[in-house]
Amino acid sequence: MPATGSAQGSDPENTLYLDLKDGRVVIQLRPDLAPAHVERIKKLARAGFYDGIVFHRVIDGFMAQTGDPTGTGRGGSNEPDLKAEFSSEPYKRGTIGMARTNDPNSANSQFFIMFGDGSFLNGKYTVWGEVVDGMEFVDNITRGEPPANPDKIIKMHVAADAQ
Template sequence: MANAQAKDPENTLFLDLKDGRVTIQLRPDLAPQHVERIKKLTREGFYDGIVFHRVIDGFMAQTGDPTGTGSGGSKEPDLAAEFTNAPFRRGTLGMARAASPNSANSQFFIMFNDGDWLNGKYTVFGEVVDGMQFIDNITRGEPPANPDKIVKMQVAADAQ
């Protein structure tokens, strides 16, 4: 099933980083509203040039805040949680949020390692299917002194 979904260009993202391209399989079966939000913002160019503002070694890399501080988001309204039993494993993409479960907006994180304590508490919306070595190379820090940026993010169906 993973191979079949990865071949769906409408639900695949290309995340270009300084070291190379990461391919992400989106999971509309788990979080349809979050997947639609990510695709909408991606198609608007929202993520291009945004920094990884919180990168914790052995845990995750967080991005998606246009202010680069961890407190910003898009102009879109916050999303209601779409929690599932899908586990947080290495390469899983989850939506960042504030204390309220229904506060996810544009920020997301990519897991460096498994994080079972997040299961059922954050929305899983995708997984890295290729290029995880480029995620592993993201500069660490909270915030990093010289943060890495998303060079470009695009929906595979739109890629040229």
């Protein structure tokens, strides 16, 4: 598969599999934009951190947020927070960004997948990946803040580890 745009192509070390109830989402990691965030996501995925975590904030037409083991939107991993790696990469359908508090350097483990355009986020949240296959499964995530019966990440892993 040839590389598209400035994405990394089909490098298994920079590809994530996000298994949801309806199928597999393939995520192209963007170490060219956010190397520290990509390393954090891979480290947590390899540790099984994301397996079983719910999508705690899902806003129709906007995004689906996950990555909090408490399911409240207030939790994170035991790793230290990350410094922002903002870029000019636009927030659009399939873009994956790191959630944070009002402090730009507070990203930890929570992330969100865009359902549509979010240009108002451009340059304010770290982009670390993009959905390259399976966006229809993201579209099926149960909506709500929080959803009454939230969907979970069944398993998230680095493609290189699945071979």
